[in-house]
Every structure is written in structure tokens, then in C-alpha cells.
Amino acid sequence: MANSASGESIIGRVVKIVSAFDDRHPAMSVAELGRRTGLPVTTTYRLVNDLLLERLLEREPGGDIHIGTRMWELASRGSKMLGLREAALPFMEDVQAVVQHSTTLGILDSDEVLYIERLGSDRTIVDITKIAGRLPVHATSSGLVLLAHSPAAYQDAFLARPLTKFTETTLTEPAALRRHLAEIRQRGFAAMPGVIVPESSGIAVPVFGPDNTIRAALSVVVPRNEENAPARVPVLMAAARGISRALGLARRAEGDAPAKPLKALFAVHR
Amino acid sequence: MANSASGESIIGRVVKIVSAFDDRHPAMSVAELGRRTGLPVTTTYRLVNDLLLERLLEREPGGDIHIGTRMWELASRGSKMLGLREAALPFMEDVQAVVQHSTTLGILDSDEVLYIERLGSDRTIVDITKIAGRLPVHATSSGLVLLAHSPAAYQDAFLARPLTKFTETTLTEPAALRRHLAEIRQRGFAAMPGVIVPESSGIAVPVFGPDNTIRAALSVVVPRNEENAPARVPVLMAAARGISRALGLARRAEGDAPAKPLKALFAVHR
Incomplete structure (x- = not known):
């Protein structure tokens, strides 16, 4: 019927x-x-x-x-994503205030990165992320972080497919990508200069849920020629930890109490 | 079929x-x-x-x-609400940073206030607003601001209906509500002590689109006993003007350039 x-x-x-x-x-x-x-x-x-x-x-x-x-x-009222977004937003605001470049929160969905939140920046920079927009996993710092912490079987299936080379720095060869994913896990972040557009670099860190599985990637997009990019990493890492803690608190609290930013960033800057 | x-x-x-x-x-x-x-x-x-x-x-x-x-x-990717929300978010962050209480953005939808964005606060306060949640028009500061700037025919139809009295301060009588709406238009804001829950007060101002029609209400929820509530109004008004300007700019820019907060708030605080 x-x-x-x-x-x-x-x-x-x-x-x-x-x-x-x-x-x-x-x-x-x-x-x-x-x-x-x-x-x-x-x-x-x-x-x-x-x-x-x-x-x-x-x-x-x-x-x-x-x-x-x-x-x-x-679509929003019953969405589980709203909880993730609400937990993340205060920490994203802190990152954006300090880094002053676009700050995004992305999840892995149908083999792509889906950006569920983005705080814009005043500066002019090539940034193709959009809220509810999608980008390829292997050509974004967020995607590579999400892939690096995904189950091995998922990684194998993903890497078995042909991958598009967007710029000269996009990795598409499975063995090279595997080495890169291992590096990302070891260092705790992905920093990708110009893998999807030559002018910008993405830096992303993983956000884990209370069960220690990957939930999202927190990322900033900075100009490619910005040489102090690695200095962004501790701020992102501290914020990602704060989001994980807020997710755990939100789950324990059994309700919709606002997730509190636990001033994680101040610890980094002091 | x-x-x-x-x-x-x-x-x-x-x-x-x-x-x-x-x-x-x-x-x-x-x-x-x-x-x-x-x-x-x-x-x-x-x-x-x-x-x-x-x-x-x-x-x-x-x-x-x-x-x-x-x-x-x-639902999000093609939604016109995303533009309003993106234009408003930087100004909402400023308001929340200064006022330090929940800041919401609400629209009039099907004779109710629909909250499309909410930035939470660290303080403990009775606040029943939720993202994608609805509240009655006549019992919220946001709803009264939205109603006050709606076309006369809409107001007439709305006031012809029976309205629920939630607390002793909820206005439900058409003539009293009409006088109150005129006051809100004249003063430029609505400040409602405990009209839906006795413990909290809402303060709301209108956000107009580039065509000067009402688009949304910007609001903060403060404890009812907080006597300096009127001091919140200029901050809200400046932010609402900034959002209107950002909506106009976004429309002219023909694209998804981030709406810039034009430092409207600093003018108020200097």
C-alpha cells in the first residue's frame, strides 16, 4: 500500500x-x-x-x-545529537574565543563527516564546513580522527574503497593512511595541512563518550601558512576532555541539567 | 493510495x-x-x-x-531557521557572558513560542526553556514580545481564545493583555516576573528582520528576586539590533558568510 x-x-x-x-x-x-x-x-x-x-x-x-x-x-526534539551538541557548545565557545577561528563538532555518519555544530570566525579564511554539511573522512582532520578511533573492522572496510585525491597532500593509499591513523592515535590529534582545500589546515582531536568510545571530533580550521598551529592542540584537547566529562555528567544526572564547562581551559592557560 | x-x-x-x-x-x-x-x-x-x-x-x-x-x-540543511540561529548565536554568546543566565531565541510558531536556540547558565535557576521546546505565548516574556509586534488581526484572533492562568501574575483577560502589549511596544521589552513559574522572571526584546517585521524574541531568564533585572535590558536591546543587522548583511551577502557580531555590546558597556 x-x-x-x-x-x-x-x-x-x-x-x-x-x-x-x-x-x-x-x-x-x-x-x-x-x-x-x-x-x-x-x-x-x-x-x-x-x-x-x-x-x-x-x-x-x-x-x-x-x-x-x-x-x-x-527532528531536533527527540534527537540524541542535541545532548552531544549541548554538552559541547560551552567548550566550543571557549575554544573559539581563544583560537579565533572556526570551531566545529563532527560525527561519523554513513562513511562521511557530518558537522553538527560550527561556531564561525570573524577572520577571512577558506573554510568549507557547514552545519549539517558533510565532508569526506580521509580528507578532513575531523574525519581522520574519527576513523583512527573507529573499530578495526570499520577501518578495514573504509580503506578497501577507492579514495579521491583532493589536493597534493591528501593521503589515499591504504598503507600510508594506516600509518597516519596510528600516528593520530599516538599523538592524540590530527593536523592536516590543505588536504581538502590548499589554503586551510584543520586540527582535530577526539571526543570520547563515558564508555570510552569515540563520539565526535572537535576541530578548528586555521590558515595554512599559520605556523603556530601545533600550539592550538592543548586547547582543543582540554576542551575535548571537558565535553567527555559533560557527557558523563549529563548521563548520570538523568535529566536535562545544562552541561557545565568545568573551566578546563583555564588549567591550560595558567 | x-x-x-x-x-x-x-x-x-x-x-x-x-x-x-x-x-x-x-x-x-x-x-x-x-x-x-x-x-x-x-x-x-x-x-x-x-x-x-x-x-x-x-x-x-x-x-x-x-x-x-x-x-x-x-531538516537542518535546508532550514531557514539555521540562518536566523547562525546570525543570532554570536550575540547570544555575548549576552550570556555578560548576564550569566540562560539566553534564548524564540519564534512564534502555531500560536506558541518555539525556542530555536538556548545557551545554558552555570547558575541554578528554575528555567523550563529547552531547544525545540514550546511554551505558551501569553505566559512568557518572549511570547508577549512576539505577540506585541504581530499583525493586529493575529492579536485579535489570539486574544479571543481562553488562556490558562499559570500563576497569580499571568495575564489572561483580553483588555489587560492588550494594554500590556501596548506597553511592551512602547518600552521596547517585556519583563515578566513569574508568569509561568513563580521562581523566575523572563526579560525579552524583539528581533526584527531587514524588512522590519518581527523575526524572533531574544530573552534571558533570571531569578525572580533579582532586583536589577531592568539593567539587563540595554544589553539585550543592543544584541537584538546586532542580530537584525547580521540578518540584513547575511541577506545582502548572498552566501553563507558568518554573521559578524559588530561589537554592539561594547558600545553599551563603555
Whole structure:
């Protein structure tokens, strides 16, 4: 009943419709939506109508459609990511205040880095991270940190695939990547000069959950020619420890008490 | 085809399923999901299966279901709210650093205040705001600011309804509320001592978009006995102006350049 003649579920078609929107295409007509999704016109109209009725999509005065507030609300309210983000945000603010460059929090999702939070910087720098945006694992400092601390079986499967070489410093050869992952585990951070865009360097550290499994990567994006990049590492490490502690506290507290920044950074700077 | 025997669309039933999750119920079994939604068991199982296939829901090792990362990603990536939130966040950080109490950003959605961002505070205070949480318009400082700057026809319709009296200071009588809304417009802020919980006071100011229509309310929650609450108002007002300016800049810039905090707060404190 829920499937079309092509066997695709209605939910699958709804995902196609919702996926057509992004920060460069925040609103469009139903006809354009049909073109972008490749769905039949009548299907698109009917599904858009159902989605409008439930306020998952909204119609602008000019007639264009955009993602509804209610969709964000439903997806956020029960999301486990909100807890991670709330635990991390105070520490990310501290990092951003000290480092003064974009600070991001990324997780491993479907073999890519998904950025769940990003605090912007005033300075001009090439930084392609976006909230709810994705980047390749092997070409970002966050991705390499996440991969370095993933189970061995996952690493093996990941490294067995062909990997894109974005710049001259992107590692794509499995043996070289394995050595690099071991280094990252040993040093406790990844510092990648220009692996995805030549102008910027990413520095990332792991954030562990209370069960000592990797939960996220905390990262800053700095200009490539900035030679004091290694000096950023202790600040990131201290903040990552603070986030882990806040995650543990949040779990023990059995509620939504705000995660407290435990002034971890001050210990580093004193 | 997309409707059940009861005439409810599949999308309507999916909304029921997703709505069953919140911060107190982040994960549950399919059977519990069926009970909470009131949907037939077979329908629940089939829809959960489709949602798992699309990763809109995820299954935990123990078998319980929770909201999938992909749902948050899809809802966030194209959301217009992300722009408002990104423009507001640097100014909210400034307010929180100065006021040291919970700072929230709320919008009017379906006749309720929907909080789209909240920066927590270290201090212990009764604060019932949550990200993606809702509170009544007439019993929050944010709601009253949003209502005060809404079109007259909307205000009339809102005030025609019966309103709940949460505490002895909650205004529920239309004429009294109208006078209060006029005061809020004239003073430029709402300061509500204990209108929803007796222990706390909310102070809120309007955030206008580049077209001068109300976009959001910026608010802090302070203890009710804190007598210097009016001193918080200039900080909030300056931050709200900064957010409006950032929204205008973001619109003109035609891209995702980070909204810059224009050091508005320093002007107030000097």
C-alpha cells in the first residue's frame, strides 16, 4: 500500500523531496522540486500537499516551498545529537574565543563527516564546513580522527574503497593512511595541512563518550601558512576532555541539567 | 493510495511516530511506539521499517528505536531557521557572558513560542526553556514580545481564545493583555516576573528582520528576586539590533558568510 509501482516507499520519495533543499536551494517551486527529485509531477504535487498539511514543508507568499519549522522541531526534539551538541557548545565557545577561528563538532555518519555544530570566525579564511554539511573522512582532520578511533573492522572496510585525491597532500593509499591513523592515535590529534582545500589546515582531536568510545571530533580550521598551529592542540584537547566529562555528567544526572564547562581551559592557560 | 482506511495520510502517521520521541523519551521499542501513537501494531511496524531503511529512525543495539541523525540533517540543511540561529548565536554568546543566565531565541510558531536556540547558565535557576521546546505565548516574556509586534488581526484572533492562568501574575483577560502589549511596544521589552513559574522572571526584546517585521524574541531568564533585572535590558536591546543587522548583511551577502557580531555590546558597556 505504501509503495509506488516502482517499489519505492512513500517515505523514500519524501526523503528525495526534502533532500532537494539545502543552503543554496532553501526555497523552490513545486515544478522545480519535481525536476530536482526526478519524481513524476503528480506524485510531487500530492506529496508536497501532504507535507504542507503536516507543516513539514511551508509555502512562502510567492508560492515557493521551503522546509517547515515543524520538521526541524520534530527532528531536533527527540534527537540524541542535541545532548552531544549541548554538552559541547560551552567548550566550543571557549575554544573559539581563544583560537579565533572556526570551531566545529563532527560525527561519523554513513562513511562521511557530518558537522553538527560550527561556531564561525570573524577572520577571512577558506573554510568549507557547514552545519549539517558533510565532508569526506580521509580528507578532513575531523574525519581522520574519527576513523583512527573507529573499530578495526570499520577501518578495514573504509580503506578497501577507492579514495579521491583532493589536493597534493591528501593521503589515499591504504598503507600510508594506516600509518597516519596510528600516528593520530599516538599523538592524540590530527593536523592536516590543505588536504581538502590548499589554503586551510584543520586540527582535530577526539571526543570520547563515558564508555570510552569515540563520539565526535572537535576541530578548528586555521590558515595554512599559520605556523603556530601545533600550539592550538592543548586547547582543543582540554576542551575535548571537558565535553567527555559533560557527557558523563549529563548521563548520570538523568535529566536535562545544562552541561557545565568545568573551566578546563583555564588549567591550560595558567 | 497514500491514505489509510481512516483517511489519514502516511505522512500524517509518520508525524505521529516521530512526535512520540522527545527529550524524556529519546528511545523506545516498536511496541511502546505503537502504544504512544495509538496506531495499529502492523502499521507501526511497517512504517518504522520504512523509516529505518531511510535512516530517519535508527535502531540501538538493544533493539530500541530513536530519531536518526539523517532526519536532523535533512531538516537542518535546508532550514531557514539555521540562518536566523547562525546570525543570532554570536550575540547570544555575548549576552550570556555578560548576564550569566540562560539566553534564548524564540519564534512564534502555531500560536506558541518555539525556542530555536538556548545557551545554558552555570547558575541554578528554575528555567523550563529547552531547544525545540514550546511554551505558551501569553505566559512568557518572549511570547508577549512576539505577540506585541504581530499583525493586529493575529492579536485579535489570539486574544479571543481562553488562556490558562499559570500563576497569580499571568495575564489572561483580553483588555489587560492588550494594554500590556501596548506597553511592551512602547518600552521596547517585556519583563515578566513569574508568569509561568513563580521562581523566575523572563526579560525579552524583539528581533526584527531587514524588512522590519518581527523575526524572533531574544530573552534571558533570571531569578525572580533579582532586583536589577531592568539593567539587563540595554544589553539585550543592543544584541537584538546586532542580530537584525547580521540578518540584513547575511541577506545582502548572498552566501553563507558568518554573521559578524559588530561589537554592539561594547558600545553599551563603555
